[in-house]
Amino acid sequence: MAALMHKLRTLDAYPKINEDFYRRTTSGGVITLASSIVMFLLFFSELRLYLHPVTETKLVVDTSRGETLRINFDITFPALACSIISLDAMDISGAEHLDVKHDIFKKRLDSHGNVIEARQDGIGSPKIEKPLQRHGGRLEHNETYCGSCYGAEAGDDDCCNSCEEVREAYRKKGWALSNVDLIDQCKREGFLQRVKDEEGEGCNIYGFLEVNRVAGNFHFAPGKSIRQSNILLHDLLAFQGDNFNISHKINKLSFGDYFPGVVNPLNGVQWTQETPSGMYQYFIKVVPTVYTDTRGHTIQSNQFSVTEHFKNQEIGHLQSLPGVFFYYDLSPIKVTVLEEHISFLHFLTNVCAIVGGVFTVSGILDAFVYHGQRAIKKKMELGKFS
Numbered sequence: 001m002a003a004l005m006h007k008l009r010t011l012d013a014y015p016k017i018n019e020d021f022y023r024r025t026t027s028g029g030v031i032t033l034a035s036s037i038v039m040f041l042l043f044f045s046e047l048r049l050y051l052h053p054v055t056e057t058k059l060v061v062d063t064s065r066g067e068t069l070r071i072n073f074d075i076t077f078p079a080l081a082c083s084i085i086s087l088d089a090m091d092i093s094g095a096e097h098l099d100v101k102h103d104i105f106k107k108r109l110d111s112h113g114n115v116i117e118a119r120q121d122g123i124g125s126p127k128i129e130k131p132l133q134r135h136g137g138r139l140e141h142n143e144t145y146c147g148s149c150y151g152a153e154a155g156d157d158d159c160c161n162s163c164e165e166v167r168e169a170y171r172k173k174g175w176a177l178s179n180v181d182l183i184d185q186c187k188r189e190g191f192l193q194r195v196k197d198e199e200g201e202g203c204n205i206y207g208f209l210e211v212n213r214v215a216g217n218f219h220f221a222p223g224k225s226i227r228q229s230n231i232l233l234h235d236l237l238a239f240q241g242d243n244f245n246i247s248h249k250i251n252k253l254s255f256g257d258y259f260p261g262v263v264n265p266l267n268g269v270q271w272t273q274e275t276p277s278g279m280y281q282y283f284i285k286v287v288p289t290v291y292t293d294t295r296g297h298t299i300q301s302n303q304f305s306v307t308e309h310f311k312n313q314e315i316g317h318l319q320s321l322p323g324v325f326f327y328y329d330l331s332p333i334k335v336t337v338l339e340e341h342i343s344f345l346h347f348l349t350n351v352c353a354i355v356g357g358v359f360t361v362s363g364i365l366d367a368f369v370y371h372g373q374r375a376i377k378k379k380m381e382l383g384k385f386s
Contacts, residue, residue, distance in 0.1 A: 027369045035362035042354045050347040053294045053339040055261070062288050062334035067213045069286070069302070074206035074252040075220065075324070078113065079245035079273075081198035082106040082205070084222040089209055091216025098171065100209065109202035116201065147185055160185065206251075215330060220248075221323030243276040244322040255328070256301035259291035261337070265306055277322045279311040284328040289335045303335065304328070 077085060087104060089097040108116040146159035152169035153160075160166040163186035180186045209218060222244045249270040254262075271280060284306045291299040 025370060025373075027373065028366050031362050031366045031369070035358050039355060039358045042358070043351060046347065046350050046354060050342050050344075053341050056338045056340065058336045058338070060334050060336060062330075062332055064288065064334075065213075068210050069213045069330075070256055071209040071211065071218065072252065072254045073208070073250075074204070076109070076113075076202065076204045076249045076251060077220070077246070078109065078202040078249070079247055080203055080222060081201045082108050082203035083194055083198050085203055085205060085220055086223065087205070087209075087218065087220055089211055089216065089218035091212050091214050093212050093214050093216075095212055095216075097209070097211075099168075103209075104205065104207040107204040107206075108198065109204055111200060111202070113202065115204075150183060204251075213330065215328065217325060217327040219323050219325040221321060245273050246278070246280055246322055246324055247271060247273045248280070248324055253326075254302075255286050255304055256289075257299055259289070259299045259301050259337075260293075260339075261291075262289075262301065262303060265304070271308075271310075275312055277312075279321060280324045281309045281311060282324075282326045283307045283309070284326060285331055286328050287331045287333065287335055289337060291337045291339075293339050294341055 085106070086098075087100045089100060105118065107118045110116055145161055147161045147165075149158055149160040149166055149169040152166070152173045152175060154169070154172070158169070160169050163180070163183060166183050166185055205220065211218070249268075250266045251268070252264070253266045254264045266282070273280075284304050286302050286304045289301050289303050291301060
């Protein structure tokens, strides 16, 4: 009978596993709980990577041409009045934009930084009745006004009907307007009085420039730019000041549109002048950047790096004009930033790898602990541990 039972057992197609494989232990429960926690943490980490796009960055040669560059700025000058600050821009192609007013806004600030008045630059000049005509008499009834340009007329029919137009005519001639009080338009509009009234005030100037996509510079400086013998000067005689405090804070400076992840290193930068006067210079390397999001929407923009330098004003040195100068150059290398989601198949493969890996490692650890405990128990039973 026993031999028959033995032969039947040899024919069993469903051999039973060793009892060690289904025995439950406390150490096994602890390892299972710990591995489950690790598995869930890794799963949620992988899920977060799947739900959030990954960024791929490449460097390519910039072959674009014939484009413009937009410069956005917001700068505060706590010790320079709005009436004396002018903005100029020029580039190596020869383009010049002197005393830019289009798309430029100014806010007058008191000594505590509070806004006194906000207006677009070039808007708000007073209109005075009966100004002095070019021929010398006062404006009569039904007579068209044509003010004198005080020798700066480019032609016989030129008229300067405001202080700003007289200053512009002088600038085009390369002349300095030394005595503004002698100019009828400036006297009537109270130009010097306005400058005097704004003494001690600050100015927040903001807006944007559209310039050629070539190396160039733009700067904020007191006075109006004039060109003499191919050298750019600033007419400071009208303001009767020797020292100008060009302390400033750059609230925002960017080249092109915003895109996610962009870092503009000059945002929030503040500099305080310690010396009587001078020129503060920023040397900027603009790097063209193309950003493409997960929906395929492309943003053509730029990033930049910057170095700084302060130059003390030297009496009689034409290059040491007081002001804040931004010199920019464009990199020949373009950065392409591509955002994309991980595919679901890739996500599923990673999840399977996480489950399989944690299960395998926890199994090895559980076997090591279990067999170690059994070996110690057997030795204790044999009396080897006493």
